[in-house]
Amino acid sequence: MISCSGVGKRYPGGLTALADVSCEIAAGEMVFVTGHSGAGKSTLVKLFAAIERPTAGSIVVNGQNLAALRPAALPYLRRNFGLVFQDQKLLFDRNALENVLLPLAIVGTPPAEATRRAQAALDKVGLLDRAKANPIALSGGEQQRLAIARAVVNRPAILLADEPTANLDTASAAGILDIFRAFHQVGVTVIIATHDPQWSGQPDTRVLHLAQGRVSA
Amino acid sequence: MKAWLTLHANALRDALRRLAATPLNTVLALFVIGIALTLPAAGWLLVENVQQAARSAASTQQISLFMALNADKAALADIESRLNQAAPGRWRFVPRDEALQRLQGNSGMAEIVASLPRNPLPEAFVVEPAETAPAALEALAKTFAGWPKVAHVQLDSAWAKRFDALLRIGRLAVLLLGAVFAAALVAVTFNTIRLQILAQGAEIELARLIGATDAWIRRPFTYFGALQGGLGGLLAAGLVTLGAHLLAAPVNELAALYGGSFILSGLGARAVAFITGAGALLGWLGAQISVAIHLRRLN
CATH class of the missing domain: 3.30.70.3040 (Alpha-Beta Plaits)
Known part of the structure; x- marks a missing residue:
């Protein structure tokens, strides 16, 4: 599903986020990308979704080499992913349901079906009763679950989450993890970047530990 | 095909919602555009009517x-x-x-x-x-x-020639006036769209990250520009028609005093369609330019 070889990312100014990363992630896998802060977890996640471009090496997603991708094809590549951003990027000028409707509007889902699917996605993360609430009125954990609902509403093949539990208490974090596991169980490839060591060692998952810009385990 | 229709219907609905969301702004913008289009439209109508009058006078050449x-x-x-x-x-x-x-x-x-x-x-x-x-x-x-x-x-034919030259100048003046106000309309739309893009920076950024094409991002703005321009054009046609209606009686009176009869003609359906269409086209153009420039800056 995703394979990278010799991937490096050097930012202007000389900061090397990734030195030489090679890895394979198969379809249906659940992978934790771990490491200290600054180890390059976020960068790797952004490279997968072609939000940033590597300065060395190559990344192939679904058989498509990202380096050879035309700019016009980029939006269609991104539709393979459900993205959960570190800063969530919820829109506060609309309610929870309308936030979840955005990815469906982008692909032109007819309104009735879109509403039905958005409600189903909210239901899956346990937010259906908060559909009309503005995200600003939701708790941290609820906001994170809303972001997940928006990421999965288009039934993406790959769920890509960057520090989804960073600011949550242990109970909320466990709830979020359960949601990701549920998607994994129905065949979605799940990739989670996290610095939280308690998540490693989960059954049926793999850990990709980054240290000094390389895979160390 | 269905998705395509949905995309366009969504964009149109989005544009309409944006127009309705800020009624005061919308009304003010429509007035600016309407008045800008009224001047060349009225000038054009004047030249048409003068030409009409001249033609009936020149029939005994x-x-x-x-x-x-x-x-x-x-x-x-x-x-x-x-x-x-x-x-x-x-x-x-x-x-x-x-x-x-x-x-x-x-x-x-x-x-x-x-x-x-x-x-x-x-x-x-x-x-x-x-x-x-x-x-x-x-x-x-x-x-x-x-x-x-x-x-x-x-x-x-000396007078006819002079008159013809005068009409040509009049038509050219109307054309120049039209060009100036067309530029103003494009500029007004450009600025409106610029403000909208700034206000929706977060949505645009997010939409791009989750797979929106540039066309998808551009669409509601261009619809908005075309709608605003078209409505402004319609308003201009209405103002000109109203003006012609108010002037019709005094003009008839004046013509009667000179022993003739002259009926001031107003804008026909084609002229109204043309003004509305021109407004829509110019609004669309202003929106296109604005979106192209500002989206590149957001990249």
């Missing part, structure tokens, strides 16, 4: 052919046959005696005519050509002047 005093019957017959070819049925002969009699009929001229030892007037032909365009009249007069025994050809 005449060319007079004065024969040489020594022209004999054979020469006259020759001209008659030539006129039958050049302007069949549209000419008449004015014998010199008849002309003198008519002159005598004019008050104050009788004594002068009586004091003349002999008739000084030449035989003449009066032609009313079918084609009254100044250039055609000019060409015809030149042809007549070349015929034998024709002493003088008089074409009273």
Whole structure:
């Protein structure tokens, strides 16, 4: 599903986020990308979704080499992913349901079906009763679950989450993890970047530990 | 196909919602655009009406052919046959005696005519050509002047030419005015869209990250620009129609005072459609430029 070889990312100014990363992630896998802060977890996640471009090496997603991708094809590549951003990027000028409707509007889902699917996605993360609430009125954990609902509403093949539990208490974090596991169980490839060591060692998952810009385990 | 329709319907609904969300802004923008389009539209209507009036006045355009005093019957017959070819049925002969009699009929001229030892007037032909365009009249007069025994050809087209030149200037002025205000409309739309893009920076950034094409991002803005421009054009057409309606009675009165009748014509359906369409097109253009520039900056 995703394979990278010799991937490096050097930012202007000389900061090397990734030195030489090679890895394979198969379809249906659940992978934790771990490491200290600054180890390059976020960068790797952004490279997968072609939000940033590597300065060395190559990344192939679904058989498509990202380096050879035309700019016009980029939006269609991104539709393979459900993205959960570190800063969530919820829109506060609309309610929870309308936030979840955005990815469906982008692909032109007819309104009735879109509403039905958005409600189903909210239901899956346990937010259906908060559909009309503005995200600003939701708790941290609820906001994170809303972001997940928006990421999965288009039934993406790959769920890509960057520090989804960073600011949550242990109970909320466990709830979020359960949601990701549920998607994994129905065949979605799940990739989670996290610095939280308690998540490693989960059954049926793999850990990709980054240290000094390389895979160390 | 269904997805495509949904995408466009969504964009249109989005644009309408944005128009409705800020009613005061929308009304003000529509007024700016409407008034900007009203001036050239009204100018165009004025030129059209003046041309209409001129055309009805110019319908009795005449060319007079004065024969040489020594022209004999054979020469006259020759001209008659030539006129039958050049302007069949549209000419008449004015014998010199008849002309003198008519002159005598004019008050104050009788004594002068009586004091003349002999008739000084030449035989003449009066032609009313079918084609009254100044250039055609000019060409015809030149042809007549070349015929034998024709002493003088008089074409009273000087005023028509001047008038035509004046109309051309008027039309050009309307065109320039239209261009200036078209640029203003594009600029107004450009700025409106710029503000919208700034206000929706977060949504645009997110939409891009989750797979929106540039066309998808651009669409609601271009619909908005076209809608705003089209509605502004419609408002302009309404204002011009209202103005023409208010002016119709006084203009009729004025025409009656000059012993004529003239009906001020308003904007036809085609003109209204044209103004609305032009407004929509210019709004669309302003939005396109704005989106292209500002989206590149957001990249």
